[in-house]
Amino acid sequence: MENRPRIGFFSKQSELMKMLPEIPKLRNIFDLFVVDECDQVAGGADLAAHTCLDLGVGIRMTDVADCLRTMGLNPSDDVLQQRLDEHVRRREAMGMGMKKIAQRATFELVLTLYCQLAEQEVEEVAKGSTVANVLRVLGSRDPEGTGMLPYSQLRRLLTTMGNRLDETEAYGVLHHAADVDGNVHYEHLVNQLFATDPLTKERLQQAQLYLQAVGRNAIDMDMDKRDEFIDAIRRADPARSGYIEPQRLLELLNRNGEQFTGVELQLLIQGMEDTRCERGINYCRFLQFIMNE
Template sequence: MNKPRKQEAQSHHGLPSFRKFGFFHKQWELMIMLPEVAKLRDIFDLFVVSGQNKALAKEAEGDRCLDLAASIELSDVADCLRTMGLSPGGDWLARQLAEQLRRREEMGPLGARIARRASFELVLTLYCKLAARVEGPTAEDVLQVLRSCDPKGTGVLPYCELRHMLTTMGDRLDEAEVFSVLHGFTDIGGNVHYEHLVRQMFANDLHAEEALQQAGLYLQAVGRNAIDMDMDKRDQFIEALRRADPLSSGFIQPDRLLELLNGREERFTGEELQLLTQGMEDTRCERGINYRRFLRFIMNE
């Protein structure tokens, strides 16, 4: 009898572990694997002004930085985050955007050109930071308290007991509010199915938690430099690497990598590439450079 294969490690939301995503996926591939990120991207795209952005992109044609045609104004970031379901505080967001503005202006002419624009990856980074700041009890916190009142694990509690909790503890509710909250989860015997109640009450929070987790995975996969980069050019580079390595060995000869890089309007010399890829060579089988490590390096350093 064959032994069952060990299942791949998964998160508590059923998502594959990060190694499943890696650094070698295009944007659209990541969106398929991370559907909550795709929904956030749809919201972001609502704030992209196509005509104006195309004009900006034409002015910046040839730049390696942010794709201006797929960016939004920094002044629209707050509304974008609100549409994504968050409540950015004015002072906090102002400090974050001021830091981004300062950092980009220090990048020189290219940074100054994109200084007042926000990529999806930048907005998603702010989304993760802001969502992580939200305080308050989670669904599991509330369930843990209610389960302590249900030692037999029946999944129900008397209506009168929950009514007492809601009218005397924390943010107290009045009788009408208690009825509106509990009546849909109360059975004929006067017992409230509290697990169903809590799941319903925290449905939006659970959805937000999953979106936050997927957003974090996406940002890890694309690398921290993605906030300033033209992601379409990154995807084109990945496609070129895949074509150059049809057997998916993960390695490429230095001269071929140099050719692909300089074909993207880069200006690398062989000596510069050798310095950048130091430690990435396959010294045992002489297969060349580990291009996945190289991509991870340029997207994070």
């Protein structure tokens, strides 16, 4: 994390990803699950029920679990479903067409879930609670204390208990661990499975920095439009003064047919104007406010 470029609120997605090289890797995984912006409507279906993702590229909520697992996490189904349901309810409660996109997840929403779950996993590993719990369960199946369990029994346990593995993952883990008699030294195996991965911590830290830079509201926004706004502001301020006149800012906000009024803008920019030198509005603060409030 040393000698990393300063991460600011006025950086575009591509610029942030250059500064945070683990984020493009996560984005590439996310892109594997991306669906077309508009679902194909089945023959005879009500066209009024046709949903179209209007907040940028996204994936189905039902694919989020597989996406997170491909990113290297292993969340329990119950915990993940609870978090997804919270986001669906929040979006539906927002109204203004949000019901149409409630069942879609942006990259920033998936990354938010990634951070929440990865942080929890890192903390559990650091405390040793996960390893201790797994060893306690496995030890209860080993009453003689041999430190070994049959391959078939261990495979069944690993695919059914806690943060379970799927059959392919279990095979990959156990295939080379079994001895000639089909038994596995489970204590060494568990310690290997739950060892803290330095890359996981680094990836988590970079994901947190990315989300901090784009703002909380990014989970429900089209980030390409945010990038376009940053480009428009930069063109309007070639000297990079950091300020823009209110009327010019209003023009940029309405450049794609939006209907912001001068009164609405005045409410938003309170405290952001440079009254001493009369340079206009601090547009970095404005963007930060829009993306977080």
